[in-house]
Amino acid sequence: MPDFTDHLKPRYNGAATLQAERNGSAICVDELSQHLLSRDCFLERQEKIVEVLSQEKLFNKSQQLGLSRVDRYHLGLARAKAIQRIARRQGWDHDDCMMAEYLNDEMSPYHLHMTMFVTTIREQASQQQKQHWMPRILNYDIIGCYAQGELSHGSNVRGLETVAKWDPVNNEFEIHSPYLTASKWWNGSLGRTATHAIVVAQLLVPKQQHGKPSDSLEAGYENHGPQTFIVPIREQRTHQPLQGIVVGDIGPKYGYASMDNGYMLFDHFRVPKSALLTRYAEVSDETGALVRRGHPAVVYGSLTFVRGQIIMHARLVLARAVTVAVRYCAVRRQFRYRDSTAASGACTELQVLDYPTGRIRILPLLATTFALHYTGEYMDDLYSRSREAIESGDFGPLAELHSASSGLKSLSTTLVADGIETCRRAMRGHGFGGGSGLVGLNAEYLSKPTVEGDNWMITQQVVAYLIKKMTAVVQSPTASPQDPTDELFQSFLKRRLHRKPQSVFDPHGHLDDQAIVDVFKWRTADLSYRAYQARLVEKNLWTRLMIQLHNLSRAYSEQILVTNFHTALHSTAGSLSSPTPDVLRTCFRLFALYTLSNSSSSFLLTDSVLRSTLTMLDDSILELMTELRPHAVKLVDSWAIPDFLLNSALGRYHGKVYEELFNMAHRKNPLNKVTFNPDWRSEEIVLGSGDQGRHILAKL
Amino acid sequence: MPDFTDHLKPRYNGAATLQAERNGSAICVDELSQHLLSRDCFLERQEKIVEVLSQEKLFNKSQQLGLSRVDRYHLGLARAKAIQRIARRQGWDHDDCMMAEYLNDEMSPYHLHMTMFVTTIREQASQQQKQHWMPRILNYDIIGCYAQGELSHGSNVRGLETVAKWDPVNNEFEIHSPYLTASKWWNGSLGRTATHAIVVAQLLVPKQQHGKPSDSLEAGYENHGPQTFIVPIREQRTHQPLQGIVVGDIGPKYGYASMDNGYMLFDHFRVPKSALLTRYAEVSDETGALVRRGHPAVVYGSLTFVRGQIIMHARLVLARAVTVAVRYCAVRRQFRYRDSTAASGACTELQVLDYPTGRIRILPLLATTFALHYTGEYMDDLYSRSREAIESGDFGPLAELHSASSGLKSLSTTLVADGIETCRRAMRGHGFGGGSGLVGLNAEYLSKPTVEGDNWMITQQVVAYLIKKMTAVVQSPTASPQDPTDELFQSFLKRRLHRKPQSVFDPHGHLDDQAIVDVFKWRTADLSYRAYQARLVEKNLWTRLMIQLHNLSRAYSEQILVTNFHTALHSTAGSLSSPTPDVLRTCFRLFALYTLSNSSSSFLLTDSVLRSTLTMLDDSILELMTELRPHAVKLVDSWAIPDFLLNSALGRYHGKVYEELFNMAHRKNPLNKVTFNPDWRSEEIVLGSGDQGRHILAKL
CATH class of the missing domain: 2.40.110.10 (Butyryl-CoA Dehydrogenase, subunit A, domain 2)
Structure with a gap:
């Protein structure tokens, strides 16, 4: 029904704002998207399936948040069946069907079958x-x-x-x-x-x-x-x-x-x-x-593969939350500079993304998407390389793979589950609304920290492995190293007694990337050694050590993320066109320093870093965020999350945030089609129905 | 419909487990409940209203999680109207109606009216x-x-x-x-x-x-x-x-x-x-x-009052999540001791609450409920004492009240929103289910960190106040102190240049409660002084300082919680019968050390604590948790959350966790009344309906 709101415009033009953001960065989005998402033809497949699903009314998502549980399952089954019919019509393969489920963005009742x-x-x-x-x-x-x-x-x-x-x-x-x-x-x-x-x-x-x-x-x-x-x-x-x-x-x-x-x-x-x-x-x-x-160990091989895939999935989920947060916080303006001397006026309101309090919540998570990416690829490659050995009965590579994938599953799903909520809070009021597109994502993803191996429990598998490795290295400190963990532990044992805490800054106060990697490695080795000491030398009960061991698993996994990210800067990512490699380097540093800052006392107590490093972290993080800020919108664009999947008024590519929010409320909300009777004296609920409250009582 | 499951029993008897837990602690639950909840006749009122609501079918909560949004509002309005009719029938006053809304546990469509x-x-x-x-x-x-x-x-x-x-x-x-x-x-x-x-x-x-x-x-x-x-x-x-x-x-x-x-x-x-x-x-x-x-400042007085009430509400919400987690993790058993030498057998499976990895997530939050409580009471009393002055036009007391209430609103709602999720994850698989009773609580409470003053934004009001106070003290270091903040800052300025970091342990390795309070105070004063320096001496832009200032607000608010908790041990809580005062002291220490441990580098970099204190924290926290463990069930019982409000299979008072979960699924789930057609070749969704999918399409 037409009304006077049809011709109203928002005070700020969100579309123009996002266009200006895009104009302000020289990153080649297509190139970076290919770099991130060409594996298994992900990008092409995504485009192909979105094209089909977005034309089917059954896959329209605008109403599902408001449906009853019975109807939600009903809809889920209808969609699962439709995907099978479409797949046969379109000649889709298994990966196409999985992509359709991913884009449809709800667990299919056929999921376990597949x-x-x-x-x-x-x-x-x-x-x-x-x-x-x-x-x-x-x-x-x-x-x-x-x-x-x-x-x-x-x-x-x-x-x-x-x-x-x-x-x-x-x-x-x-x-x-x-x-x-x-x-x-x-x-x-x-x-x-x-x-x-x-x-x-x-x-x-x-x-x-x-x-x-x-x-x-x-x-x-x-x-x-x-x-x-x-x-x-x-x-x-x-x-x-x-x-x-x-x-x-x-x-x-x-x-x-x-x-x-x-x-x-x-x-x-x-x-x-x-x-x-x-x-x-x-x-x-x-x-x-x-x-x-x-030997059923091959089964563990595929479990390990599943855990590796969880990291690849995690990066896309986090990218989605960050896409919404970055775009919305670029469009959203709030207050003027406290130190501004300009006269009051609309245009001086600041983008939320320009407040350090906005940035510190969103930009480290943006950096985290890339950290997860490079380790996801590393695990994928490692699994592919080891697969032949495993299938021929050589289960040697499984131990390291299994340990790394367990620790990383725990860390990455925790980072992402918490990250979704951090993004949501950074968007403040509208983050709580259905227009955020995060309600469903959050509710689904909260399962991840406790399924496929509870995040606290599986870290025990990691540390049992690390203690075993450390024990072997202590016993044979000069044996030929089998893997990077052996190398790290051997080097640690040699230098342990002469260790001096390191700075991550060079003498000119610039960040030293190799030093960053080194302090993460040192912390892991030192904590592993303490765990070995506590368990095997001091014979502590396993139960008593559990919290300490959980922290070790996290440190070990953080070190893997940092190391792989650093390696990627010099290999695959290094050949991208300018300024992308520099921007990715900034992401690496921000991720590493932010992680260091969150566990600073652990770095300090293991003599990994100098105390003076810690006092310089806050300023360094602020500077890195300033460097990253102009590229934020294009970086999230590169994750190529389609609007169909985002399903978010706040995060849509075009930036028409307020038009979308209003459209959802004013034109698409079925509650607004019902007129109620708000007078407590009457038992009637829907005005004129005369039902005396029977409708709702029948559902209780 | 009767079937073979009617006579099955769970393998472990949850009711007997909780009874044994209750027998194992000498805490007088009724006395502690009165101590916590007698203000404004809360306990009596709660009992009176539960009695009435639990007999009304309209207030039965078993189905609401599955209803459509339109029906949820429909139900909400029906209940709001019913409460008005019941109130007139029963002679309820305004506080009774607010209690009814609290126990009904959803926002009433009349809420803003009231x-x-x-x-x-x-x-x-x-x-x-x-x-x-x-x-x-x-x-x-x-x-x-x-x-x-x-x-x-x-x-x-x-x-x-x-x-x-x-x-x-x-x-x-x-x-x-x-x-x-x-x-x-x-x-x-x-x-x-x-x-x-x-x-x-x-x-x-x-x-x-x-x-x-x-x-x-x-x-x-x-x-x-x-x-x-x-x-x-x-x-x-x-x-x-x-x-x-x-x-x-x-x-x-x-x-x-x-x-x-x-x-x-x-x-x-x-x-x-x-x-x-x-x-x-x-x-x-x-x-x-x-x-x-x-002078409309009196309006700010009532805003301040609202923020104070948020703390009192927060403690009850957290108590609810912790009640569920403690009871369920006492009943739930999982794995045997890794170091156990006993032969395999059912009875040797360990209660989840006996794993340090379970305890470290739940018991500090249990301690937090009490920390919030004593500061909530302190703020309530402070407001009452200041109210007369404010209403007579003396707005002097408002500044401190407003600052404290803002910082505490931010901290307490963050602690509680995060705490609900921590409890949920600690309950692992079943925590994700509707039987946890946390689905609705979590969804509602997640609004709190961003409403009534966004948690990041309002901390600026706190630090602006602290900087102003520090400036005044620097200028007149010997003026007569107006409040505890003045006293703290004066003392800090006197001792600043000779400061030596403190231990929180006495020479025998025992905890020193006064030293704990002192290090929290020192950190606050030191960070306030740095903020004053950065802003007024070094003339940094406010924006650049925002993150640092946010951390100061948190430190200041944590210090208020610790100080008030410590004071209460010697005043109101001290007169409770044994062993309650000792148990509360353990809660105080656990809350303080856990908080210290989470921000340990901030304590270190402000020279508040010795490095050696940090290395002793983990063991000390483990010991405190061991002391607290036997009283956990009775401590949550003392919060007196009725089953009607908990609405949780996992958290019910009687401990019949599995019977309740099964009952919800097998006897109360309307989805199980529908038989579906899972064959993708057919467009029919409900078996035999022949509707060709039209039912659900009409809702999209």
């Missing part, structure tokens, strides 16, 4: 099993999920309560949930979607081949630990749970509204012998005993 | 205006809101774009929105509920009494800055916007789903002269000029 379900069959099923299942899976004739975690056991897989008893008489397994807490829980796609599930259960095999086993739970049985089964869970025609199964959706969560995270219990549910995935273990037809074969 | 709207009339209307409006307000015949902030101006009130032109010929004001960005924005209760609004607009008065003013916006007019008007915005019978007004709800946000935060624009909208609230300023009938009278 990932953990198919991967588990591929890696753990026998050839014969694969022949049976793979065509059905790839054709989506069945929809699968992965049911491992339970109500009271997640990370501790050995503690799972679901059992699968081998019944040699009937040649069947009986899957059973002896406790309420044995309920499978959180498993994606299980609640309403899946027809089949990978079920992880404790395999119980009778101790004697002859004689009926006892009825009590484990008496007479030997527990072979968690094994993997493929189990039909719903009737094909009616989609109702099979007899002996209770299954459903666990209810609303922080995020994942479109995903049916589920629960499932079994009541003496029987499956044939072929349900057990038998690439690595099988119940012998002759003896009834469990026969293991091969 | 707070800013009525307060503004009370404080800024003339006697005559009050006589007209107050009966209508108190009777809820009209519903009001407070429309100050705009689309592009929030904190900067002087930059507001809405204008009110005085028309002396017709004796009217013409309220107008010259730009799109003049749109009122974010104003609660405005979107769908309010009939009237307080509108803040730039008052333009004709420069010449005679001669027609120019048509251009401000030409011929003098701008008297923002003034306050009461304006009818909707027609009484139809609840439609009045001619010349466009108004609506701004759409979904992070939180506040039940609240209709709104937008509003005016097209030459005319209101009578009586619309201007005239206690402090009036347009003269004779001259047409603005006549100001009285």
